[in-house]
Amino acid sequence: MIFASDNWAGASDAVMAALTRHNSGMAPAYGGDPLTESISNRFSEIFEREVAVFFLTTGTAANALALSAYAKPGGTIFCHDEAHVLVDECNAPEFFTGGMKLVAVHGPHGKFSPASLKAALDNLPEGVVHHGQPAAVTIAQATEAGTVYSLEEIHAIKEVAQTRGLPLHMDGARFANALVHLDVAPAEMTWRAGVDVLSFGATKNGCWCAEAVVFFNPEDAKDFAYLRKRGGQLLSKSRFAAAQFEGYFEGGNWLDLARHANAMAARLADGIHASRNGRIAWAPQANEVFPIFSHEKFAQLKSAGVVMHEWPSKTLSANETLARMVTSFRTSEDEVEAFLALL
């Protein structure tokens, strides 16, 4: 019963099949191959707009390099206080941007409000060289708390960002999970809502190692080929990433995988709630569930073989544990039911 992370799964069948299918023969290196070109075009179709897309190998690199395209001296990036870019990337964003600062904007359940962003921006008035200057705003979709910004919320955040001329970056490590939750087109959740650049994650949802940075204003990408190469992220065998994306996209595979993961999370949450042996800290909207158990129950579940993480929390009563349970395309109904039976 493994609910540790969606990173614990391997690749989906469609992705492995595509990798196998494209393994034979010779193809130009470093992205000059026809498959890379065709999959890049596929991104433009999916987003209903000419986009500039760059494949990379990790989500950390995607976020850090995407943000580096908007780097300014003394620049500040605004993010949620639980954002992956802030707490889980070992300063990669600071490093790749030449030392920009990440400022945490607070808010419940992984999301910050436009008003909180505005307040944070007001601490950096225009032209005060000592304080530096705002450079970008970033949100995760789905968030690190398994919640999802609504289209209206994204719009409203972008409006605040725009008052200072700031680009909006979306960390889409769990992009598909958010997308199927909102049940909207990719374009709606991104550029039509004000997103300028997206870290499009595919690894967690069924690839081995396939991430992309997608620029919705191709002119923003003018130096990105150099940033990627200098960042050690230009794949020599680029068709290896392209093939994964081919398998990922074909027949809507990516959306099916995400729907399955989200459904498993919803089932988990419902079952936990119904069991009365735990409660749900906040409603899951993607593939992460945050239940609260008594210390005793948590320990019992762990020793019975449930793999899940304890999560930091400041608001629990003394004898409670907040847990994080993550589902993936590989999570089976049997596994969920076995867990609920155990509970």
Place this chain on the structure above:
Amino acid sequence: MIFASDNWAGASDAVMAALTRHNSGMAPAYGGDPLTESISNRFSEIFEREVAVFFLTTGTAANALALSAYAKPGGTIFCHDEAHVLVDECNAPEFFTGGMKLVAVHGPHGKFSPASLKAALDNLPEGVVHHGQPAAVTIAQATEAGTVYSLEEIHAIKEVAQTRGLPLHMDGARFANALVHLDVAPAEMTWRAGVDVLSFGATKNGCWCAEAVVFFNPEDAKDFAYLRKRGGQLLSKSRFAAAQFEGYFEGGNWLDLARHANAMAARLADGIHASRNGRIAWAPQANEVFPIFSHEKFAQLKSAGVVMHEWPSKTLSANETLARMVTSFRTSEDEVEAFLALL
């Protein structure tokens, strides 16, 4: 007839089989999985010494991060003037090391001599803060010219480096090709000859995306886990790299693949020499051949479908072209014979 680059091939059968074999089931992320551990131990066996090994996704990242482990303020890295780190990595070494300088040491056929290294080091006398300080020496094995340093040459270079207390880095993008040429044990060609840190390349010789940094003095690696993560190179699905290495190593597959590629290069060189329609600029020792053709012959071969690169040269007569032809594990004898027939 593709002799453009060994990066044009996909993955070997053994590597694809291993990837498929390890795709099922769940495994801890970020290198906590048993396969990553077991393959890491395999590196220690192969090198007959406890090594600290880190998987990464590109050769550029491997080189840049390996060198960054020895970064000094105002530091200089000494390399050959045709070195990949100098001319083909878009300043990644400069970037990842916080702005170190790469100084070119000249020498024929991709190799520099210990005496040339000493002369270059003498330009940076100890303690002159204006000039900065020497930080590392790096050699490629096999070199960018398809040649291979002998064990004695590596020893002698290390001796010079050691007079200034400098670590010796080896760019092993084509490590296997050099190894089978010398027909020695991996330990002989590395730490027993004075190498401190190795970029162990597997992508070119039969993987999709599998590189490793190998520290022979594990204490040198004390911060490398942070350097790798900050560099955007920590794979979430680490078993994906480990599986490739498993397939690469099993049954000596990697050595067989390299032997085949080298043999194809030797056959090419012999055939070109025998044809009298071209000559060999210098003898190939790995899987790269540098023939010289008349402009007319070169153009004729290209238009007949031979894919190969023109290579810069300062010493040719006016009507000659230097070409680079690279073989790989995928190069077939038929392809070589077809080329020679065409020639």
Place this chain on the structure above:
Amino acid sequence: MIFASDNWAGASDAVMAALTRHNSGMAPAYGGDPLTESISNRFSEIFEREVAVFFLTTGTAANALALSAYAKPGGTIFCHDEAHVLVDECNAPEFFTGGMKLVAVHGPHGKFSPASLKAALDNLPEGVVHHGQPAAVTIAQATEAGTVYSLEEIHAIKEVAQTRGLPLHMDGARFANALVHLDVAPAEMTWRAGVDVLSFGATKNGCWCAEAVVFFNPEDAKDFAYLRKRGGQLLSKSRFAAAQFEGYFEGGNWLDLARHANAMAARLADGIHASRNGRIAWAPQANEVFPIFSHEKFAQLKSAGVVMHEWPSKTLSANETLARMVTSFRTSEDEVEAFLALL
């Protein structure tokens, strides 16, 4: 009536005299001159210990370069949430340290407690590569709020830092003001209390442009000559800085200047308190006073020619303004009395 900043004053008479005195003749450049050597030795005398001292031109450079001597990949520096290094240096510490993160530790009146530091450190458990690693702790003495850490408080902070092997940096932009407040020897307030490296500020208290980084463990300084030169901070005419320090130190001039500035601040605070037309937010311990005025009174003072800054505050009632008033060696008693009369 100028209480804007101690940076508004020029150089003290003793400093100008020393500059003039040492202007004639020729002297070796880049710190090879006898005056630089003799003043460096003077630092060792003042601190009662062999120290490694480096002159620089700005406090921002001193802080950023001092911290860079302890840089680690993915490293975090812990500082107060109002620290100059965090909010007033345009990301210089992040830039010079290769992208380290500054984490704010909260506390009233410009100081954080050992317990708060410990809590912040606990968020970075040992060996979690995603979160990075702690690298240094920094405190300002005097603080940005015009308060001063007691020797016991510094000791206690160092004890917490030491549990994680972290160096303690002191931003001494107003070092002399703190020192005369505590009325202790420089050694007491620094290395005997656990400080490893000090930004020794002299500009605010009577120099034109003279800052120093002082390492109490000279081995920590092994690369600092390179860090300083690479940082654009090696003065060609080094005696220019040395001469300023000579004037600054001679006859205890620096302590007299600081005592005067502190006394003026105390007189200001007493007078404001007695006037009942304002109150003091917290007691001044150095040369900064933070009074609270009604909006009306504040506006009235400004329009009458008082130069002072409005200061951010989250705890004031709606019709109040927090002001910052800074005194310097140049502040005259007449000026203070004129202000109090106006009030």
Place this chain on the structure above:
Amino acid sequence: MIFASDNWAGASDAVMAALTRHNSGMAPAYGGDPLTESISNRFSEIFEREVAVFFLTTGTAANALALSAYAKPGGTIFCHDEAHVLVDECNAPEFFTGGMKLVAVHGPHGKFSPASLKAALDNLPEGVVHHGQPAAVTIAQATEAGTVYSLEEIHAIKEVAQTRGLPLHMDGARFANALVHLDVAPAEMTWRAGVDVLSFGATKNGCWCAEAVVFFNPEDAKDFAYLRKRGGQLLSKSRFAAAQFEGYFEGGNWLDLARHANAMAARLADGIHASRNGRIAWAPQANEVFPIFSHEKFAQLKSAGVVMHEWPSKTLSANETLARMVTSFRTSEDEVEAFLALL
């Protein structure tokens, strides 16, 4: 008899007088003072154009930060192979530009030709991501060899730079010495000849610590206030730099000082030539003379108290030494004659 460096002199009388004159009273910090504003305007007058000017404290910082305003990922800066930025700044340009590469362009007597620059640029064809991209061209005026580019030569270099859209930076550490040699207006030697940004050095020619970066296209300077502050180069007591420039410029003082230094160099060269006890390697055009002595003569002069540097050379006969002798505004005719008498 000190001919070691122009950095061995202190400040000129006019500069010391201006410092003293502006020491009294209070003035806004960080460049908000009227003197800084008025001297900034003076730069625009001197250059006959609205310029954006920023004061800094060292020539290394001026060069590194000026170049950083044009930084590109994977960028290359083209400079002479003896350029100060390349060999004497401890990688400051690499550091401040986020890891750009400096590529040496060869040429006799400290100058490179437009043709050599073109050949170097051709090694970086447009759009080859592996090689990176050209970012800037920099020349020193006067050069490190004491020679001066003619206006025509600067024009021609700019023309080549412009074919790739590159800015031209001038390292004017000895700007005044070059200017009086050419006997042209500052505008002629800079923007009218194609210079985009200038490191205007005043320290060597009579200041204590006063350098400036001058942008001739103010839009290029849009982020420079942040670059300077982040680089630790924003002076709190900015009038200290402004006052030096006031004294430096008043009554053409700077030109007189430079004319004197150049004349002393010319006298030295003539005297050495006439003595037949040495020869001049190339004709001095500014304030540096490069004589060639026999080993014996060189040793004899040194032991008689002449302070001068031995200079690296690859073309001397075995029993000769190349020396560098630098004159300054402080070099007296008596000192020169004493040296010639000794010779």
